Amino acid sequence: MTLETPQPPPRLRLRGITKRYPGVIANEAVDLDVGVGEIHALLGENGAGKSTLMKIVYGVTRPDGGHIEWEGSRVSIASPAEARRLGIGMVFQHFALFETLTVAENIALAMDDPPKPSALAARIREVSEKYGLPVDPDRLTHSMSVGERQRVEIVRCLLQSPRLLIMDEPTSVLTPQAVLTLFETLRRLAAEGMSILYISHKLDEIRTLCDRATVLRGGRRSGSAIPREESNESLARLMIGGELQACQLTPRTPGEVELELTHLSLPTRDPFGTALDDLNLRVRRAEIVGIAGVSGNGQKELLAALSGETPSPHSGMVRIGGQSAGLLDPAQRRALGFGFVPEERLGRGAVPAMSLAQNALLTGARAGMVRGGLIRQSRMAEFAQQTIAAFKVKCSGDAALAGSLSGGNLQKFIVGRETRLNPKVLVVAQPTWGVDVGAAQLIRQALIDLRDQGVALLVISEELDELFMICDRIAVIAQGRLSPPMATGTLTVEQVGVLMAGSAHAPEAADVAA
Amino acid sequence: MSQPDSLLRRLWPFRLERRATPSAAMRLASPLIAGVAMALTGLIVFLILGQDPLVAFRVFFIAPFGGSYEIGELLLKATPLMLCALGLAIGFKANVWNIGAEGQLIVGAIAGSAVALFGSESLGALTVPLMMLAGAIGGMAWAAIPAFLRTRFHTNEILVSLMLVYIAQQLLGYLVHGPWKDPAGYNFPQSRAFAEAAILPALVEGTRVTGALIMALVLAVLAWLFTAKTHAGYRMQVAGLAPAAARYAGFSDTRNIWLALLVGGGMAGLAGISEVAGPIGLLQAVISPGYGFAAIIVAFVGRLHPFGIVLASLLMSLLYLGGEAAQVELQLPSSITGLFQGSLLFYLLAADLFIGFRLRRIVRAVAP
Secondary structure (H helix, E strand, C coil): CCCCCCCCCCCEEEEEEEEEECCEEEEEEEEEEECCCCEEEEECCCCCCHHHHHHHHCCCCCCCEEEEEECCEEECCCCHHHHHHHCEEEECCCCCCCCCCEHHHHHHHHCCCCCCHHHHHHHHHHHHHHCCCCCCCCCEHHHCCHHHHHHHHHHHHHCCCCCEEEEECHHHHCCHHHHHHHHHHHHHHHHCCCEEEEEECCHHHHHHHCCEEEEEECCEEEEEECHHHCCHHHHHHHHHCCCCCCCCCCCCCCCCEEEEEEEEEECCCCCCCCCEEEEEEEEECCEEEEEECCCCCCHHHHHHHHHCCCCCCCHHHEEECCEECCCCCHHHHHHCCEEEECCCCECCCECCCCEHHHHHHHHHHHHHHEECCEECHHHHHHHHHHHHHHCCCCCCCCCCEHHHCCHHHHHHHHHHHHHHCCCCEEEEECCCCCCCHHHHHHHHHHHHHHHHCCCEEEEECCCHHHHHHHCCEEEEEECCEECCCEEHHHCCHHHHHHHHHCCCCHHHHHHHHC | CCCCCCHHHHHCCEEEEECCCCCHHHHHHHHHHHHHHHHHHHHHHHHHCCCCHHHHHHHHHHHHHCCHHHHHHHHHHHHHHHHHHHHHHHHHHCCCCCCCHHHHHHHHHHHHHHHHHHHHHHHHHHHHHHHHHHHHHHHHHHHHHHHHHHHHHCCCHHHHHHHHHHHHHHHHHHHHHCCCCCCCCCCCCECCCCCHHHCCCECCCCCCCECHHHHHHHHHHHHHHHHHHEHHHHHHHHHHHCHHHHHHHCCCHHHHHHHHHHHHHHHHHHHHHHHHHHHHCCCECCCCCCHHHHHHHHHHHCCCCHHHHHHHHHHHHHHHHHHHHHHHHHCCCCHHHHHHHHHHHHHHHHHHHHHHEEEEECCCCCCC
């Protein structure tokens, strides 16, 4: 994409953007140019200031210093409505959807001049089909998974035909085929002259998709690059300022079965939930089994059935350590040696308003933190301190509130807590969702270490790369059905992708074939 | 969500912005700030009513400390507030909203009075302990109704417990107008006076304070131990702060709801029987000037902390006494007490809002 002389002004130009929050500098003197029809990557670890910078461009946050030029003239963007008037659309990483409203109503709310509901629904269908993002406009948002909500956000943006589209980690919830479809779409949009600011930490994606990349580290611009000419290693060096360690998965012979699902079928009470249909799975000691799948295909229901938050129809459908556990509640399952790291960290895996020490007690009552119904504060604090040290959790100490930690650090603490409670079976959902590269590596290595100590692990993730990195066997969940797990070495990403698409996502598969 | 530039925004160019770290010191100071703001509001009201604010202030806030009898009255009125609020706070921390302490107080008083009226001759020295036990059980039984309905049918305990207050009041009215009415009582709606053995003795000669105060203080310590030191208390706090985390950890929702309502009801029942067995000495149609409702304010002013509640109940008691004195000495209407209570809660909630948020002026962007 060479630009002719004289060069037209870039679509977006940031100069010296600075934003301070009490105690942190989120952005310091950041410069950024995005040309017409350019796909520009914004790369950086969690907390590097990517999201803040994008919020400034989208008018959510106002900068303390610096200025913004839009198509050659200085602008100040006071609100998202103003950003949209200029032609800027944004797909957020954390979704601002109203739970009790339908998809169409949510989208109408975000539009400055919404059309009639029936016309809007038709347009949503049209756009979602065109870009391979299946979304039902009449569905209520509260029943949707994280991945499905993200699709709504993407469709919502595309409806406004923006001239600059900001995408914050858009692919983490898509099948590999859907990612390819999305990339096709993005390239087509770029060829039509739309500029795209693409925020991601997935280096492969950035290298295949993006024309240029700006790398942020600690709120400052640490460099820029043409991603095609870089390797993953060189990009990672710019991003984290050091070398990246790979994790080691040495072959091991698995032991006896620790976690077993036998003909697990679970009707769903939620009209938009996914019913589980005859799931069979065995996880043995010293192995990691991965479950891949696009979110909303029964992962939420399966996790609730495993943890005991939803009891199974028959006790034998779930067996933990050889014992029937289908009717046991979460606490009883824990007593059998079951550990669980949920997808939502704040509010489920940890209590935001409590200290880390108190959060250790959340699931650690059996590890000597309670005696005779009384809490043993010293044991609690000690456990938390050891977890903080072993998992390099960045915090002010065991008295720090869970809510004050960044997502990645809290995840390290929760994974640390669950692994240090010596489970026989550990189920982990989305182990590294939104976690920076360094922390992700540490978490993955911790899971592998646990496997090597003889624990049976089940990892449910939407990140295929991750599953291929750490799993001995991989199964795929689609439409509430589970494929038989296959040894990772015998599988290709494409095969898994086809399984992930399942029958419900035939349009996507057709898109790829076409 | 976006907002176009509206007239409203031009008239009121401010918005609330969440603070990065709410100040812990301010959280403790906010009841004091609310108290001062309440007193200032009161002074303004006195001025409008044509009273000398200094005189009114003295009558309202200083006179109740006048002597040992006055201080005794302060402690006497603080006792039921303290008992009710301690129990409620345990539930509030677990997101169980028992609004019906007033009704549980009444039923506790009725149950305890049954022991006093029908058993005091045969029970002897056991009378008072059994009355206390019956009072607690009566309050618990009344609170068990919303607990059962919530855990079994998912009804809202706020509505159920509140509506049960009015049923309890009717029940009390029926008893003192009907079956339990004193035959020698000149047709007044009240029961026979309790026998000597069924009356709580005064702690200090010349005051009306009873052993119920000691009981309330001991229960405050127990309530603190429960929340801070026991696993059950921890589980209830988690259920209140993060219900999904409680489910994830396997803490039983049903158990928390029952525990919260039974503790709240039991304490309110104790408050009720302590009132009729103490200063009142018999069962009558009205036994509480809204202690059960005022205790909700006490619980929040006390930051849901047992020791804070002890102090807050003294403040609320002062408002009751001050209100009474203002009626007698200044001929102000009785609603003056409600006005002070209401403005105290209002200022407290406002102060709490500003602990979590700050008011920011919305600045229109200016091109640099």
